[in-house]
Amino acid sequence: MPAAPTFDLAAAHEYFAADCFNKAWDLIEKPERTPEEDRLMVALNQASIFHWLDRPDCTSENLSVGFWQASRIQALLGRSDEARRQAETSLNYSHSLEPFYVGYAYEALARAEFMAGDSAKGHEHLQSARRHAASVENKDHQAMLLKDLDSLMP
Numbered sequence: 001m002p003a004a005p006t007f008d009l010a011a012a013h014e015y016f017a018a019d020c021f022n023k024a025w026d027l028i029e030k031p032e033r034t035p036e037e038d039r040l041m042v043a044l045n046q047a048s049i050f051h052w053l054d055r056p057d058c059t060s061e062n063l064s065v066g067f068w069q070a071s072r073i074q075a076l077l078g079r080s081d082e083a084r085r086q087a088e089t090s091l092n093y094s095h096s097l098e099p100f101y102v103g104y105a106y107e108a109l110a111r112a113e114f115m116a117g118d119s120a121k122g123h124e125h126l127q128s129a130r131r132h133a134a135s136v137e138n139k140d141h142q143a144m145l146l147k148d149l150d151s152l153m154p
Helices: 009-029 035-053 060-076 080-094 099-116 119-134 139-150
Strands: none
Touching (some): 035 060, 060 099, 119 139
């Protein structure tokens, strides 16, 4: 059994939950990635979720966002089934949250369905996302969500 760490484990989880998320996001935004960077992007996202799960202050909001990012990554990699699965997990965590988070979970579902070639389901999820976006009170958040939804139009 490994020795107990000599550092603050809670602080490490707090740091790496955000750091891994942000590094994965940097790779999402990179116009061209190598296969190794694609693998790293997936690993960083999963590490972020792991670190959140080991934090006592982990909330449904944190997990909704983490699994939304996982879905986006899988969509970027052309894996519609896995993108759908991660989006469904995001939606499961978002049901009790503000419309912004629910809207983004539906955005992820719409993206996965459009990618899989099911435009009927894609449009159904897109409409659900737009309904939730209409209820977002923070106008900056609403604009961000609507911009992402507009980018989905096939």
